[in-house]
Amino acid sequence: VDDIVDVMQSNELCDRYGLDSITCGNVVSAYLASEGEFGNTELIFEMVEKIAHREGVGDLLAEGIDRFHQELGVENWTVKGLDFAAHDGRTLNGQGLSYATATRGADHMFTTMYAWEYPLVDGEEAYDPTGLEGKPEMVIEQENARALEDCGIICRFSRSFMTPERLEGLFSTDYETLLAVGSKVVDLERHFNNHRGVDREDDALPYSLPNFEAALDEYYERRGWTDEGTVPSGHVDTAVSAD
The missing domain is CATH 1.10.569.10 (Aldehyde Ferredoxin Oxidoreductase Protein, subunit A, domain 2)
Incomplete structure (x- = not known):
């Protein structure tokens, strides 16, 4: 059309x-x-x-x-049953990796990696949209940041305004501590999904990306998850039940 x-x-x-x-x-x-x-x-x-x-x-x-x-x-043409937005992971490869790892499936808002690959950010912050080298770490950082924003009920489209400094002022703590909170949220979400059968097999795309499996390995390693994409026992607060 x-x-x-x-x-x-x-x-x-x-x-x-x-x-x-x-x-x-x-x-x-x-x-x-x-x-x-x-x-x-x-x-x-x-x-x-x-x-x-x-x-x-x-x-x-x-x-x-x-x-x-x-x-x-x-x-x-879904990931974990969720359809893709127009931000095409075949062109924006970091966004593609993010689609695969996102809790809800092909959710473009789970990291908004597309903003760094179009780019919609300043040139010095932009990423080459092709390839996955160096991107698992960025995907994790942005997943953690978006999870933090959800905790604070902060609009995704405020990203140019809600800088790390402003977030520190809003929550009265340093940015690394805030990202750690976001990381815990992602771990808990994954832990919940693991208990319902989600693992590496579900972190898959209906198309190929260069070195995708290696990038997924790096993503899991940086998260502290197993090679099969499961959260190890003791890695999350087990007082929060997944049942």
Whole structure:
């Protein structure tokens, strides 16, 4: 779809029905691809309506790609069942690694690594979007920072304003201590997921990235997790039950 007005109308429909535009867009795209109708604008509008009301094929599509991909013969273009945003990990490789490790699956807000790879930050802070060398450490730092922001109920789009210095002032402690809090949150989330069967096998992408497995190994090592992506006993506060 190359008409921005059509895109805006599709988004408006999603807003009107309370549908997530990212997931709905992925679902409709998968359906159109299966029907050989990719780019059919009128069919896009129709499918959004059908999904919202669970009418006809919309009842199946409303279940999401993770559940219907085999029935329609399309790829399961998700991580841990969650659809991708437009920040493409095949181009922004650090964002791709982040999609794989994120607690909720292909969640672009878990690190917002894309901001450093487009870049949306000052040039000296930017990362080359290609390759994964040096990026596991950055992914971890940004995961910890985003977890901290969630603890403080801080908007993601305040990143240019909420500097480490301002966060230190807000929480009355040093930034390294704050990142350690974020790290504990990520560990607890992973510990919870481990108890529900999530491990390295689930930290996978539907496409290839250069040296992905080595980067995942480094990520686990830096986190203090096992090679299989599980949090070792005693690594988290076991007083917080995962059951």
